[in-house]
Amino acid sequence: ILNVEQSPQSLHVQEGDSTNFTCSFPSSNFYALHWYRWETAKSPEALFVMTLNGDEKKKGRISATLNTKEGYSYLYIKGSQPEDSATYLCASQSTGNQFYFGTGTSLTVIP
């Protein structure tokens, strides 16, 4: 079982601030890195899937980058809004198609 780590554990930012969080993962048997957004009382929903070193993905104000050589990914949120408040999970997908999740970063955007 792979050890995926996320930091920080929680984050409070003011509306309009930009923020970023980190996901680190082991390089062994790595296939892809996933980011999920998990709102309270809902199910996790996929944001991005990245496989190649240097990959960058963007969806609106949210973007992500991938560095497979050093084993980390960043998630960026530009101009945070209250509706961005959620837990952001990353998951490392192995070559055997298993998915291992980090413990998440809980983001609270204060109006």
Next chain:
Amino acid sequence: NAGVMQNPRHLVRRRGQEARLRCSPMKGHSHVYWYRQLPEEGLKFMVYLQKENIIDESGMPKERFSAEFPKEGPSILRIQQVVRGDSAAYFCASSRTEPNEKLFFGSGTQLSVL
């Protein structure tokens, strides 16, 4: 296209009883994953199944826990002789076979053991 369906949403059992959690994957999805979320913790991998096959059960306790994904019908996570420590939220996710496919999650089953 219905999403991943889990039932029941809430399940209460007394110590020593059996718990059966069901997961119907999205249409066209042949991969099913079960995760357990304990309070203040993230999603812990339990088992990965394809139709009629257990691919990886390395995250599942060796005793009392079993999982199946039959040719017809939902995937079942079965916990025998439940103990209080089994109380948790159990999430199921499914995906298609193609590479880079994301996971689609069910709403989870909250198991409470009295």
